[in-house]
Amino acid sequence: MSFLKSFPPPGPAEGLLRQQPDTEAVLNGKGLGTGTLYIAESRLSWLDGSGLGFSLEYPTISLHALSRDRSDCLGEHLYVMVNAKFEESKEPVADEEEEDSDDDVEPITEFRFVPSDKSALEAMFTAMCECQALHPDPEDEDSDDYDGEEYDVEAHEQGQGDIPTFYTYEEGLSHLTAEGQATLERLEGMLSQSVSSQYNMAGVRTEDSIRDYEDGMEVDTTPTVAGQFEDADVDH
Amino acid sequence: MLFYSFFKSLVGKDVVVELKNDLSICGTLHSYLNIKLTDISVTDPEKYPHMLSVKNCFIRGSVVRYVQLPADEVDTQLLQDAARKEALQQKQ
Helix, strand or coil, X not given: CCCCEECCCCCHHHCEEEEEEEEEEEECCEEEEEEEEEEECCCEEEEECCCEEEEECHHHEEEEEEECCCCCCCCCEEEEEECCCCCCCCCCCCCCCCCHHHXXXXXXXXXXXXXXXXXXXXXXXXXXXXXXXXXXXCCCCCCCCCCCCCCCHHHHHCCCCCCCCCCCHHHHHHCCCHHHHHHHHHHHXXXXXXXXXXXXXXXXXXXXXXXXXXXXXXXXXXCCCCCHHHHCCCCC | CHHHHHHHCCCCCEEEEEECCCCEEEEEXXXXXXXXXXXXXXXXXXXXXXXXCEEEEEECHHHEEEEECXXXXXXXXXXXXXXXXXXXXHHC
16 A cells, blocks of 8 residues: 555654554555554554554544444444545546546545454544544634625515515514414523523423413513523513 | 524434535434434445444534434424524624
8 A cells, every 4th residue: 555654653742542552454445454543633543563554634534433233344343434535556646537527526435443452442433533523624704704794684675575574573573473482482591591501491481471472572682691581471 | 502502402303414425324413513423324325335334423514515404303483583583683
C-alpha cells in the first residue's frame, strides 16, 4: 500500500485518548496487517509493526460504528467510513482518463479496525465520538448569523396573493386550536430554558386554563424569564 | 434555540438520516448535531454491506444532507409559529 507512511506514533502532545495494540486494519475489505490504533484528539492513526501506517483527519470521517456481528469473518470491529479516496497504486488522484463520473460523487472509503481485545470496542467507539466533537466544520455563511435577509416575511406578505397568508404573531395566536395553543406554550417553556436543563412540564396548560385562553387573551411574548407562567392563571 | 428544542423533542423517535454521500440510515435518534443513532438499518444494504451488522453509529453532523422525520411526530403548524416567533425575536 503506497499510502502507508512512516511517522512517530501520536503521544500526549497530540491528545492521545486511547491506544489499542494488536488491532488489524482493513481497507475496503483488504487487510493491512496488525498494528496499533491510536485515537488522539488531533487525528486517528494506525501503525503496523514496522512503523508504517496512516492517519485519518476527523473532518473526513463521515461516520463510525461498532459492528457486533460475530459471524462476520472479522468478528466484532470498529467500522469507520471516510470521505476520501485511498489509492492503492502510486498514480496521482487527478487522473482525467478514467472514471470521470466519480468527480461528482463523494468518495467513500471503508476502514475496519479489528482489535484482538473485543471488550475494548465500546471504549474505542466512545473515544472516537469525543474526538469527533472536537472538530466541527469551520463556520459557513448560512449558520447562526441569521440577519433576516434570507427570508423577509414582510416582503412576501406584500403583493403575493398565491402564497399562503402569513399572520403576525397576535393574529396567528387566535388561529391556533386549543391543542395548538397548549403545545405552543410547551415549546415556549422549552425555549426559555437552557438546553442542558431537564425538560419539565411547568409551561403546560391545564385543561381549564386552555379554555380561558380561547377568548383571545394575549400571551406574554418574551420567554426570557423562567417561571413566567406562574402568575398567568388569570380568570377571565 | 428552536433547532435545539425541536431536535430534543425527537430524541427516541425513529428517523432516517440521508448523508451527502447518498447513504441513508434509519435508526432511533439518540443525540443530535453530531447524530447518534441506535438500532440502525441501512436502506440500501447492497451498496454498503459492511454496515449490516452495525447496531449503533455516530454520524458527523456536517455530512448530513437531510434528516427525515416521521410526519405524525411533527406539528408543522406549531413549528411554523415557533420559527416565526424566533425570527422576530432575533430581529430585535
